[in-house]
Amino acid sequence: MANKLDSKIPSGPIESKWTKSKFDYKLVNPANKRKHSIIVVGTGLAGASAAASLGELGYKVKAFCIHESPRRAHSVAAQGGINAAKNYQNDGDSTYRLFYDTVKGGDFRAREANVYRLAEVSANIIDQMVAQGVPFAREYGGTLANRSFGGAQVSRTFYARGQTGQQLLLGAYSEMMRQVDAGNVELRYRREMLDLVIVDGKARGIIVRNLITGEIESHEADAVVIASGGYSNVFFLSTNAMNCAVTAAWKAHKRGAYFANPCYTQIHPTCIPVHGENQSKLTLMSESLRNDGRVWVPKAVGDKRHPNEIPENERDYYLERVYPSFGNLAPRDVASRQAKYRCDEGRGVNETGKAVYLDFADAIKRLGEDKISERYGNLFEMYDKITGQNPYKQPMMIYPAPHYTMGGLWVDYNLESTIPGLFVAGEANFSDHGANRLGASALMQGLADGYFVLPYTLGNYLGGTKLEKVSTSNDAFKAAEDGVKKEISKLMGIKGNRTVDSFHKELGHIMWEYCGMGRNEAGLKKALQEIPKLREEFWQNLRIPGDANYLNVELEKAGRVADFLELGELMCRDALERQESCGGHYREEFQVDGEAKRDDANFCHVAAWEYTGENKPEVRHKEELVFENVHLATRSYK
Amino acid sequence: MAGKHINLTLKVWRQKGPKDQGGFVELQAKNVSEDASFLEMLDAVNEELVGKGDEPIAFDHDCREGICGACGFVIDGEAHGPMKSTTVCQLHMRNFTDGAVLTIEPFRATSFPVIKDLMVDRSAFDRIISAGGYISANTGNAVDANSVLVPKADADEAMSSATCIGCGACVAACKNASAALFTSAKISHMALLPQGQVERKDRALRMVAAMDAEGFGSCTTTGACEAACPKEIQLTNISRMNREFFVANATKRPKHKDGGAG
Numbered sequence: 012m013a014n015k016l017d018s019k020i021p022s023g024p025i026e027s028k029w030t031k032s033k034f035d036y037k038l039v040n041p042a043n044k045r046k047h048s049i050i051v052v053g054t055g056l057a058g059a060s061a062a063a064s065l066g067e068l069g070y071k072v073k074a075f076c077i078h079e080s081p082r083r084a085h086s087v088a089a090q091g092g093i094n095a096a097k098n099y100q101n102d103g104d105s106t107y108r109l110f111y112d113t114v115k116g117g118d119f120r121a122r123e124a125n126v127y128r129l130a131e132v133s134a135n136i137i138d139q140m141v142a143q144g145v146p147f148a149r150e151y152g153g154t155l156a157n158r159s160f161g162g163a164q165v166s167r168t169f170y171a172r173g174q175t176g177q178q179l180l181l182g183a184y185s186e187m188m189r190q191v192d193a194g195n196v197e198l199r200y201r202r203e204m205l206d207l208v209i210v211d212g213k214a215r216g217i218i219v220r221n222l223i224t225g226e227i228e229s230h231e232a233d234a235v236v237i238a239s240g241g242y243s244n245v246f247f248l249s250t251n252a253m254n255c256a257v258t259a260a261w262k263a264h265k266r267g268a269y270f271a272n273p274c275y276t277q278i279h280p281t282c283i284p285v286h287g288e289n290q291s292k293l294t295l296m297s298e299s300l301r302n303d304g305r306v307w308v309p310k311a312v313g314d315k316r317h318p319n320e321i322p323e324n325e326r327d328y329y330l331e332r333v334y335p336s337f338g339n340l341a342p343r344d345v346a347s348r349q350a351k352y353r354c355d356e357g358r359g360v361n362e363t364g365k366a367v368y369l370d371f372a373d374a375i376k377r378l379g380e381d382k383i384s385e386r387y388g389n390l391f392e393m394y395d396k397i398t399g400q401n402p403y404k405q406p407m408m409i410y411p412a413p414h415y416t417m418g419g420l421w422v423d424y425n426l427e428s429t430i431p432g433l434f435v436a437g438e439a440n441f442s443d444h445g446a447n448r449l450g451a452s453a454l455m456q457g458l459a460d461g462y463f464v465l466p467y468t469l470g471n472y473l474g475g476t477k478l479e480k481v482s483t484s485n486d487a488f489k490a491a492e493d494g495v496k497k498e499i500s501k502l503m504g505i506k507g508n509r510t511v512d513s514f515h516k517e518l519g520h521i522m523w524e525y526c527g528m529g530r531n532e533a534g535l536k537k538a539l540q541e542i543p544k545l546r547e548e549f550w551q552n553l554r555i556p557g558d559a560n561y562l563n564v565e566l567e568k569a570g571r572v573a574d575f576l577e578l579g580e581l582m583c584r585d586a587l588e589r590q591e592s593c594g595g596h597y598r599e600e601f602q603v604d605g606e607a608k609r610d611d612a613n614f615c616h617v618a619a620w621e622y623t624g625e626n627k628p629e630v631r632h633k634e635e636l637v638f639e640n641v642h643l644a645t646r647s648y649k
Numbered sequence: 650m651a652g653k654h655i656n657l658t659l660k661v662w663r664q665k666g667p668k669d670q671g672g673f674v675e676l677q678a679k680n681v682s683e684d685a686s687f688l689e690m691l692d693a694v695n696e697e698l699v700g701k702g703d704e705p706i707a708f709d710h711d712c713r714e715g716i717c718g719a720c721g722f723v724i725d726g727e728a729h730g731p732m733k734s735t736t737v738c739q740l741h742m743r744n745f746t747d748g749a750v751l752t753i754e755p756f757r758a759t760s761f762p763v764i765k766d767l768m769v770d771r772s773a774f775d776r777i778i779s780a781g782g783y784i785s786a787n788t789g790n791a792v793d794a795n796s797v798l799v800p801k802a803d804a805d806e807a808m809s810s811a812t813c814i815g816c817g818a819c820v821a822a823c824k825n826a827s828a829a830l831f832t833s834a835k836i837s838h839m840a841l842l843p844q845g846q847v848e849r850k851d852r853a854l855r856m857v858a859a860m861d862a863e864g865f866g867s868c869t870t871t872g873a874c875e876a877a878c879p880k881e882i883q884l885t886n887i888s889r890m891n892r893e894f895f896v897a898n899a900t901k902r903p904k905h906k907d908g909g910a911g
Contacts, residue, residue, distance in 0.1 A: 064788040083717045142791035146808040153798030185783035192779040252711040286684040
């Protein structure tokens with residue numbers, strides 16, 4: 012098959028690419044918009060904002076979510092903030108600087124044109140969310156407050172206490188509900204997308220399972236948007252919500268959408284450490300804590316004293332020591348790796364030795380407990396609840412954990428995948444973060460895609476594409492429905508001895524061990540032997556009680572784990588092929604003094620994988636990345 | 650985080666579906682780590698059930714960080730369990746004593762029909778929101794965010810109301826199954842901000858009407874909702890909602906038909 016990777020980056024200087032595109036895009040006249048239907052899968056920040064703005068334009072939107080309410084989408088859990096190049100602080104910020112920081116932060120593995128557009132619309136996002144009533148933090152005079160985040164030296168992060176994601180999601184959700192009220196958006200909840208339907212080479216619908224009744228439903232449309240989030244749950248223990256899955260994106264992949272950079276997973280440096288065998292997930296402590304918290308470990312190996320008894324000169328504030336100019340605000344990949352090094356050296360704390368301290372004593376001394384409580388109170392309470400320790404009285408313990416996934420379905424500049432009519436937004440696509448995501452940029456991308464990019468690019472597609480009328484009685488829908496039903500009865504029919512979670516945990520262990528914070532050739536090859544074995548056992552020995560015709564949580568989980576078992580293998584293959592270290596993807600063979608060593612001569616590209624059939628190796632395609640504005644340079648935060 | 654373990658007896662509400670008769674079933678939770686969350690304890694019980702070929706206890710949950718609002722059921726008569734301002738996913742087993750017998754049942758309210766076991770349908774909340782819990786700000790052309798100043802105190806108060814997670818504990822805790830705390834939190838959030846003024850009256854009228862239409866009971870200000878709320882949403886919101894509603898009722902002008910020639 013010919014390489015389908017045309018990034019469709021507009022010509023001209025980077026500053027005018029988006030403006031030029033918006034003019035060049037075809038328009039759909041208002042009276043015709045209501046004749047077009049669009050399916051949106053997922054109603055987090057990207058999906059809800061897409062559904063809201065498309066509905067507002069007049070398209071007929073059908074929005075689907077697996078949750079009992081769109082307000083549960085995992086965007087709700089983001090804590091720290093959202094970036095925007097407003098330069099309200101007069102500290103030297105600009106669209107170009109946000110663009111520059113993001114390209115550099117992504118270790119030169121993101122597409123310049125997309126990143127510039129993201130920086131460009133960032134300011135509109137804040138205006139939009141404020142207009143919708145998002146109660147961002149304010150200064151006493153009534154202007155918006157900002158704070159700084161990892162990977163940046165300016166204060167450009169807008170926040171709503173430690174609940175920024177919640178407030179932005181509720182904003183986008185309420186705008187979507189406004190369109191529900193207006194009759195432009197039809198919301199179907201507790202529905203899981205289990206296949207994509209393609210007619211005449213174009214995405215024309217989806218197959219979903221009603222999670223309450225078990226019914227399999229077909230839905231048709233003129234275009235499909237997938238905004239189903241990331242796949243960190245492949246690690247079992249991650250900061251993702253329990254129901255986060257790769258399923259919607261993976262099914263689209265199996266229908267022909269290329270999957271880009273699957274091994275690019277972000278390990279977040281500040282999570283509450285693992286406590287025991289039965290733990291179900293990891294809880295993130297916002298990166299914003301690093302504004303005031305100082306990270307340290309004891310200088311001496313095996314120093315088991317209580318942290319408050321370790322004197323100042325026997326502590327190693329290693330981020331401040333190694334990266335004096337960024338200090339505790341070093342980017343996530345750098346901070347995570349340093350924590351791992353300290354623990355590998357035997358200087359980790361906690362009973363497991365897999366934790367470092369995040370200490371607020373100095374900040375409390377400087378600002379007072381009230382100020383710290385105002386800034387981070389809810390995070391401190393959460394930490395106290397989970398660990399039973401009071402972070403006002405002793406340092407928090409933190410350790411890196413799988414968090415955000417930069418990989419995802421490949422999309423061009425218009426956010427269209429390799430399947431015409433299938434658009435992908437937010438974390439589900441690969442596009443804007445390169446090999447690492449800087450803090451406060453995920454919320455920005457989700458909203459940028461939904462509010463400011465898709466309304467134009469979808470219009471361009473619908474305005475410029477001849478679409479025959481399609482109904483769900485079409486053969487393609489029937490075939491896809493049959494396939495879904497067959498897969499469900501196959502899962503139900505295994506009747507083995509092992510629970511879904513036990514498979515998921517074992518997969519997660521393999522992934523973390525061999526495709527986690529540090530990877531090497533031998534480990535990845537081992538994982539590539541173990542995963543197929545585990546997958547085989549899964550299909551022989553899985554046990555799902557109950558039946559498929561009503562609410563069956565084990566069946567839901569089984570379908571998701573089946574997809575993770577395939578994705579996990581692709582992640583390892585992707586990591587193995589990428590013989591360089593970049594951002595969060597750290598191949599131990601390629602380093603200089605513990606820092607990632609990129610290979611721009613051979614790997615300055617996006618790897619996009621093409622599915623070729625069951626148990627056949629996927630084919631790797633390349634999209635070469637060109638850096639015309641931010642010149643390729645070794646990242647340094649020293 | 651030391652690893653002490655406890656044993657518990659659980660009396661869990663099991664109900665196959667909305668139309669089935671439910672009932673309590675006794676289950677043992679053995680060797681539960683005190684560091685585990687309540688939901689992780691249930692996960693372990695479920696693993697054992699599935700291992701025996703039985704169906705696991707169904708319960709809603711997702712983020713397990715106390716923010717998504719998906720989880721929630723009643724433990725020994727208290728929504729989200731005995732800890733103040735804590736969702737059940739953030740309730741840890743170190744707060745329970747070895748050998749305790751715990752009764753676990755779903756949130757009870759006519760407007761929250763049981764789906765299965767501890768899972769209830771709270772979509773009535775979404776319908777209340779779609780009846781006016783928004784600001785009609787069209788996308789794409791909003792004015793600069795700092796062109797409308799919001800005093801910090803107002804923004805903070807709006808934020809305190811907006812922080813409601815919509816878990817439904819307030820409804821479950823109320824003897825009348827009233828949704829006043831939830832609805833008032835959203836009405837307050839928007840009434841406190843300059844952006845929310847245009848639709849202020851309409852919003853109050855429509856959301857209160859939607860709440861009543863969903864069959865939630867009336868508020869008699871006993872404060873059980875506030876006590877059960879994991880996010881400490883305050884009763885003052887209900888006072889504000891009542892004020893908004895009365896003012897709107899008394900002063901609302903009838904809608905004019907738009908349009909005209911030309």
